[in-house]
Amino acid sequence: MSWRRAMVVCRTDLRQLRQSRDFWIPMVALGGIFFFLAPLVLLTTITQLGDIDVVRRVSDALEVLPQSAQDQIQGDTPAGRTSYALAVFLFAPLAVVVPLTISTAVGAATIVGERERGTGEFLAHSPASTSEIYLGKLVASLVPGYVTTIVGFAVYSLIVNLLVGPEVGGWFFPTTAWWVLMLWVIPPFLALTLSLVLRLSARVKSTAAAQQASGLVTLPLIMISYGQSTGALFGAGATTAWVVGAVAWVAAVVGLVRGSHAVSRARLLGVADEQ
């Protein structure tokens, strides 16, 4: 298999996405809302309101968190503790929802889209192997979601440190658990989801059907990864996060290997359905 040729497929797909404003404007909006607007409004409100009753009540409610999570919370004031808890725990799912949503949207259309536009014919007759086409499309689907998440994560870190940092004695974000989440737990969940979405994209007859079916597949995965991510951040222990990540990686590799067989030249031509 030629990695170089796979990257040619990937680069061309990304080039098309870049030309497609109807794709990247919602993508930027999604990242902007989750990583910038929502945390900015929420954390600004809490830190600016100060030590009022509502904030005190939220601060008291933090006692329902597991002891390991409570031990992590910094800050001497109710506003500081509340904003710290929200910054570290509440927004964890964002790191899951954003990449999975974006990459699923790209991945669902990637193979069936070639067939619908007729460009699958070009790929089917090209020297690129089906594995190279699969890998190229996988990476092209993964990149927009993951890059948005990494950039969003950087923006989010800046907002959190600027707004909450003064309340808890300095810059504190990202915490170790967030690093593990971003670099070890999220990527395999993303890859596993995409392996399923690309298989669907290779098999269904239309992009609309691929989007519908992908939603069914990705929702449970979003819930699982949401649960695992939150659990890891709540202090179930670094070991747990590493183990969850490792299991997810194994599942992802199996899913990707199996998924690579879903792409065939006949399917790119759109004749496999009749076989």
Add this chain to the structure above:
Amino acid sequence: MVSLRDVVKAFGEVVALDGFDLSVAPSRVTVLVGPNGAGKTTALRLLTGALTPDEGSALTFGLDPSGSMGDDVRRRCGMFSAKPALYDRLSGYENLRYSAELYEVGPTWPDRIAEAAARFGIDHALDQQVGGYSTGMKTRLALARAVLHEPDLLLLDEPTSGLDPESSHAVLGLIGDMASQGKTVVMCTHLLLEAEGLADDLVVMDAGRTLVAGPPDDLARQVWPGVTVRLEALDGPPAAALVEAAGGRVVDDGLTTLVVEVADLAAVPRLIDHLRDEGVLLTRVDTRRPTLDELYFALRGLRGTST
């Protein structure tokens, strides 16, 4: 160069090819003709390994195109599909670049792109998004893409489909140029007039089978063993009886023209002499080769067809 032997290919209940044979010699233009559903496109797809035969064998350059050497086979083929299969959101240049990179053209790819675009007359539009191209421009770009990597075998599926006569003429001219440069070309069409003059070999298909195959002149001799002559005279077409007396056979007795068949070219001057002796003032004597269109329908009529 290309060989399909007793190939069967079915899609569910539909049998696209049913014991199909094809043999293509190097540096020749082979035209596959037949009605819709005859299996022409499926045959082309088997040659690159995009499809695999259910039964029988497919060899391109002596290799199995759907086997482990398939990538090497495809690198030596240039495919033009009935639908141009271009990326509308990319520019013409980016479409060509994609192909150049996938076919691993090498460091000279920018020159190759410029050369192919100029050759097909779309160099002025390379920076535009393909979505804004006319049908003719898309066809030219797709042809440029098909020859960009200088393939040994060019496969063309309905290359003039949807084009206006001017673009169609230009595209056929370009195909003719490539053929004259020694490229091996396999072309599918149901517009036989457009294949006129291009085809070195004709393969008439029907219901996934080869009805008849060979050089058009040889096939024409099977249908019309003699020479066809079109005659016109000053006082209307010559009388059929006069022609038959000279050994000719009347094929078509028209209002102004009489079409007759004689045994061979040597019989033509004898026929002219006979008519002149009988006082016929000939104004036109035209020995003609039947068109591919006439040949196609005659062959289909002779062999019995599905439609």
